[in-house]
Amino acid sequence: xxxxxxxxxxxxxxxxxxxxxxxxxxxxxxxxxxxxxxxxxxxxxxxxxxxxxxxxxxxxxxxxxxxxxxxxxxxxxxxxxxxxxxxxxxxxxxxxxxxxxxxxxxxxxxxxxxxxxxxxxxxxxxxxxxxxxxxxxxxxxxxxxxxxxxxxxxxxxxxxxxxxxxxxxxxxxxxxxxxxxxxxxxxxxxxxxxxxxxxxxxxxxxxxxxxxxxxxxxxxxxxxxxxxxxxxxxxxxxxxxxxxxxxxxxxxxxxxxxxxxxxxxxxxxxxxxxxxxxxxxxxxxxxxxxxxxxxxxxxxxxxxxxxxxxxxxxxxxxxxxxxxxxxxxxxxxxxx
Numbered sequence: 001x002x003x004x005x006x007x008x009x010x011x012x013x014x015x016x017x018x019x020x021x022x023x024x025x026x027x028x029x030x031x032x033x034x035x036x037x038x039x040x041x042x043x044x045x046x047x048x049x050x051x052x053x054x055x056x057x058x059x060x061x062x063x064x065x066x067x068x069x070x071x072x073x074x075x076x077x078x079x080x081x082x083x084x085x086x087x088x089x090x091x092x093x094x095x096x097x098x099x100x101x102x103x104x105x106x107x108x109x110x111x112x113x114x115x116x117x118x119x120x121x122x123x124x125x126x127x128x129x130x131x132x133x134x135x136x137x138x139x140x141x142x143x144x145x146x147x148x149x150x151x152x153x154x155x156x157x158x159x160x161x162x163x164x165x166x167x168x169x170x171x172x173x174x175x176x177x178x179x180x181x182x183x184x185x186x187x188x189x190x191x192x193x194x195x196x197x198x199x200x201x202x203x204x205x206x207x208x209x210x211x212x213x214x215x216x217x218x219x220x221x222x223x224x225x226x227x228x229x230x231x232x233x234x235x236x237x238x239x240x241x242x243x244x245x246x247x248x249x250x251x252x253x254x255x256x257x258x259x260x261x262x263x264x265x266x267x268x269x270x271x272x273x274x275x276x277x278x279x280x281x282x283x284x285x286x287x288x289x290x291x292x293x294x295x296x297x298x299x300x301x302x303x304x305x306x307x308x309x310x311x312x313x314x315x316x317x318x319x320x321x322x323x324x325x326x327x328x329x330x331x332x333x334x335x336x
Contacts (some may be wrong), residue, residue: 021073031060042200061235126170134163170297174268175230176284180307193220193263194229195253196237211243219264221331223311228331231307234300235266235327242325243270258316261330269324272316279318304329 039052039095045275137159140148148156203211222230236251243249246269256265273281284302301317304327308315319325 001131024067028060035060044091066134077288122173126166130163130166130170130319132215134160134167137163146244169299172284172303175299175303176306179227179230179310180304184227184310186222187225188220188222189228190218191221191228191232192217192253193335194232195236195266198233199240199251200238202240210248211240212248212250214250214254216251218254219313220334221264223331227307227310230328231304234304238300238327239266239268239325241270242272243268246324248268256328257327258314258330259312263328263330265326265328267324267326270322272323272325274321275319278317278319282315301327 035056036053039049039056043049043052137156141153141156168279192215196213199211199213199215203209239251240249243251250269252265252267254265254267256263282301282305284299306314308329308331313330315327315329317325317327
C-alpha cells in the first residue's frame with residue numbers, strides 16, 4: 001500500500017525535474033545563440049567583442065547560480081517539510097502505540113489481579129467444607145472405630161488422604177496467588193547461603209540420606225529475599241526429591257550463563273525427565289512422574305517460574321531420563 005500511495009508523488013517529482021532541465025537547456029541555448037548574434041551586431045572591435053563575451057559569460061554563470069540557489073533552497077524547504085510531516089506522523093503513531101500498550105497492560109494487570117483475587121477467595125472458601133469433611137471422617141474413626149468394618153475404615157482413610165491432598169492443592173493456589181501480589185523489596189541476596197541452608201534443613205529431616213553437594217560460594221543476586229528464598233528452596237527440594245534413588249545422590253549449585261546473560265544453575269543426578277514433555281514442567285498442577293513414584297502436587301516449579309519472571313529473569317530446564325535435571329535461571333539486576 002505504501003508504494004502505491006507514493007508512486008503518483010514520485011511521478012510528479014520526476015516530471016517536474018525533467019521539465020526544469022528542458023526549460024534550462026532551451027533558455028541556455030537561446031541565451032548563448034542570441035547573445036552571440038547581439039555581440040556580433042553591436043560590437044565591431046574585436047577587443048570589445050571579447051569583453052562583451054566575457055561579461056555575458058559571467059552573467060550566464062551568475063544567473064545559473066541564482067537559479068540553482070533557488071532550486072536547492074526550494075528542494076531543502078520541501079525536504080524539511082516532508083521530514084517534519086513524517087516526524088509528526090511517527091510521533092503521533094508512537095503516542096497512539098504507547099497509549100494502546102498502556103491500556104492493554106492496565107487491562108492485563110487488572111485481569112491478573114482479578115484472577116489472583118478469585119483464586120485467593122476460592123482457596124479460602126474451599127477450606128471450610130474441606131475441614132468439615134476431614135473432621136467428620138476423623139470423628140467416625142474415633143467414635144465408631146469398633147463398629148466399622150475394615151473396608152469402611154479403609155474408605156475413611158482414603159477420604160482423609162484425599163482431604164490432605166486437597167488441602168495441599170489449596171495451599172498451592174495460595175502460594176501462586178501470593179507470588180504475583182505485592183511489591184518487590186530488592187536487596188542483595190546470597191543465593192549460595194540459601195541453597196546451603198535448605199540442604200541443611202532437608203538433611204536434618206532425612207538424616208538417613210547421604211547426598212553429595214557442591215555449592216559455589218558467594219553467588220549474589222539482587223531481589224526480594226523472601227521470594228528468592230522460596231524459589232531456591234523449591235529448586236533444592238525438587239533436586240533432593242528426584243535424586244532420592246541415585247547412589248550416591250549429588251546436587252550442584254553454580255554460576256553459569258543462559259545465552260549471553262549471567263545465570264545460576266541447580267543440577268542433580270536423579271530421575272530426570274523426557275525433554276519432549278519439558279513444556280509441562282512449569283505449568284501448575286502438571287507432573288511428569290506418578291504420585292507413587294515421587295509424591296507432590298505440581299506447584300513448586302510453577303511458583304519458581306513466576307518468581308523468576310517477577311524479577312525480570314528467565315528459567316530453563318534440561319535433563320534426560322535417569323541422568324538428572326538442571327534448572328538454569330537469571331535474575332535481572334534492576335527493577336522491572
